[in-house]
Amino acid sequence: MKSRFAPSPTGYLHIGGARTALFAWAFAKKQQGKFVLRIEDTDTERSTQASVNAILDGMNWLGLDYDEGPFYQTQHFERYKAVIQQLLEEDKAYYCECSKERLSDLRETLMKKGEKAMYDGCCRDKKLSSGAHRVVRFKNPIGGTVVFADAVKGKISIANKELDDLIIARNDGTPTYNLTVVVDDHDMAISHVIRGDDHINNTPRQINLYQALGWDLPEFAHLPMILGSDGARLSKRHGAVSVMAYRDAGFLPEALLNYLVRLGWSHGDQEIFSLQEIVTLFDLKDINKAPASFNEEKLLWLNQDYIKNATPEHLIQHLKWHLHHQKVDTDNGADLSLVVKLLQERSKTLVEMVEGLKMFYQDFKEFDKKLANKHFKDQAPLESLLAKLTQLDTWQADEIKSAIKQVCDELDIGFGKVGQPFRLALSGNGNAGSIDLVAALIGKEITLQRLEKSIDFFKDKQG
Structure with missing residues (x-):
C-alpha cells in the first residue's frame, strides 16, 4: 500500500493541503505502507524554490515524515514526453492547431446557448503532425460512462460525452497536470490517491488515461473541502491559512494536527488524539462526506490544552x-x-x-500607565513590602507570601491592595500570575529593584 501527498509549489503549505497530507500519511502508517512526497512543479512560471522550501518546512514542522521523496516532476519530463509519444503513435492522442481566439469564440458561443463550454474535437481527425503553437490532446472516449467507487463519496458515474479532449501537452511541449499525475502515480506504484474533492472532476479524465495506457487504477478518496466560519471556502480572508503562520502564532504542531484530523474525520465523540492514536484509529470509511468548518476558537482551545499538558x-x-x-x-x-x-x-x-x-x-522600560495610575496610588504598601522582603534571609515563595500577608495585617488592608501593586511592579504590565512564585523565580535582587522603581514612579507622580 502506498499513498502520496503531491502539492504544487506555487505558494505556502496551506491548511487544506496539510490536512490532505495528514490523512494520506495516517492511512499509510495505519496500513504499514509507504507515504510519498511529490512536488508537482511543472508549472514553471508559478513554481518557486521559496514555495518548495515552505512545503518542506511545513511537513518537517508537523512531523509528517515521508518514506520516499521528495520527488520533483520537472525531473521526469523525458518520461512524460515518451508517454505522450506513445499515445500519439497508438492514435489515442492528436495534435491540435486551434488558436486561442477560436477556442474563446467557441466557449462564448456554447455559453450563450446555455451549453457546457468544452472543446468540439475540431482537430480530432485531421491527422496533424507536430508544429509550432500546436498542443497535444487526448482522445477521450466518445461513448460510455466512467464509473468508479470513491472511498469517501461512494459510487460516481460520469458520461464520457461530458468530457472533452483534454490537452496533455502545451504548445511548448510541456506536459499538463492530468497527464503527469497519472504517469507519476503509476510509476511510483501509488495504490491510494487521497486528495481534496476539488480534484474529483479530474478523476474520470485520469481514469480514461489509465485505461488508454493499459495501467491498473489506484483507489481514489476525495476529501471534503474546508469552509470558513461564514460557509465560504477557506481562504486568506478567514485569517492565517499557512501552516507556518500557525507556527509563528504560537501553536504546537500536535495541536494543529489534532485539529486538522477532526476536520472531516471522527471517532465517536473523542476530541483529543495523540499522533499514535490517529494512526491506530484512522480509516477512510470514517471520513465525512460533508464539508468541514474551520473554527479558530476550537483550535485555540486545543492548543491551550496541549500546552497545559506538555x-x-x-x-x-x-x-x-x-x-x-x-x-x-x-x-x-x-x-x-x-x-x-x-x-x-x-x-x-x-x-x-x-x-x-x-x-x-528582561527589564521593562516603563509601567503600563493606566494600571500604574490605578494601583500606585499609595506608596505605603509598597514601601512596607520592600522593607519586609529586604529582611528575608531565605528567598522562597512561602516566605514571600508570608511577607505580603504581614503587610496586609499591619496596614489592615485586603490582599489586593498589596498584591496588585506588587504584580504590576514585578511585570510592568500586571500579567504576573502567582506573585510569590514569580518573585521567587525572578530573584531577590531584581524584585527589590522593581519595587524601588515602582515607589519612584509614585514619588515622581506626586512630585
Whole structure:
C-alpha cells in the first residue's frame, strides 16, 4: 500500500493541503505502507524554490515524515514526453492547431446557448503532425460512462460525452497536470490517491488515461473541502491559512494536527488524539462526506490544552524559535523549565508564553500607565513590602507570601491592595500570575529593584 501527498509549489503549505497530507500519511502508517512526497512543479512560471522550501518546512514542522521523496516532476519530463509519444503513435492522442481566439469564440458561443463550454474535437481527425503553437490532446472516449467507487463519496458515474479532449501537452511541449499525475502515480506504484474533492472532476479524465495506457487504477478518496466560519471556502480572508503562520502564532504542531484530523474525520465523540492514536484509529470509511468548518476558537482551545499538558522540556524545544525570533536570552536568570511550568496553565499560545516569560529575563522600560495610575496610588504598601522582603534571609515563595500577608495585617488592608501593586511592579504590565512564585523565580535582587522603581514612579507622580 502506498499513498502520496503531491502539492504544487506555487505558494505556502496551506491548511487544506496539510490536512490532505495528514490523512494520506495516517492511512499509510495505519496500513504499514509507504507515504510519498511529490512536488508537482511543472508549472514553471508559478513554481518557486521559496514555495518548495515552505512545503518542506511545513511537513518537517508537523512531523509528517515521508518514506520516499521528495520527488520533483520537472525531473521526469523525458518520461512524460515518451508517454505522450506513445499515445500519439497508438492514435489515442492528436495534435491540435486551434488558436486561442477560436477556442474563446467557441466557449462564448456554447455559453450563450446555455451549453457546457468544452472543446468540439475540431482537430480530432485531421491527422496533424507536430508544429509550432500546436498542443497535444487526448482522445477521450466518445461513448460510455466512467464509473468508479470513491472511498469517501461512494459510487460516481460520469458520461464520457461530458468530457472533452483534454490537452496533455502545451504548445511548448510541456506536459499538463492530468497527464503527469497519472504517469507519476503509476510509476511510483501509488495504490491510494487521497486528495481534496476539488480534484474529483479530474478523476474520470485520469481514469480514461489509465485505461488508454493499459495501467491498473489506484483507489481514489476525495476529501471534503474546508469552509470558513461564514460557509465560504477557506481562504486568506478567514485569517492565517499557512501552516507556518500557525507556527509563528504560537501553536504546537500536535495541536494543529489534532485539529486538522477532526476536520472531516471522527471517532465517536473523542476530541483529543495523540499522533499514535490517529494512526491506530484512522480509516477512510470514517471520513465525512460533508464539508468541514474551520473554527479558530476550537483550535485555540486545543492548543491551550496541549500546552497545559506538555512537559516543560517539550515546550522549550518549540519555544526556542520564538525566543530567538523575539531576541529573548534565557541563558541568564531563572531556570527556564520552572518558568515554563509556571506559565503553562495561563498560556493559550507559545507567543503568549514568551510575553509572559520576558519579565524573568528582561527589564521593562516603563509601567503600563493606566494600571500604574490605578494601583500606585499609595506608596505605603509598597514601601512596607520592600522593607519586609529586604529582611528575608531565605528567598522562597512561602516566605514571600508570608511577607505580603504581614503587610496586609499591619496596614489592615485586603490582599489586593498589596498584591496588585506588587504584580504590576514585578511585570510592568500586571500579567504576573502567582506573585510569590514569580518573585521567587525572578530573584531577590531584581524584585527589590522593581519595587524601588515602582515607589519612584509614585514619588515622581506626586512630585
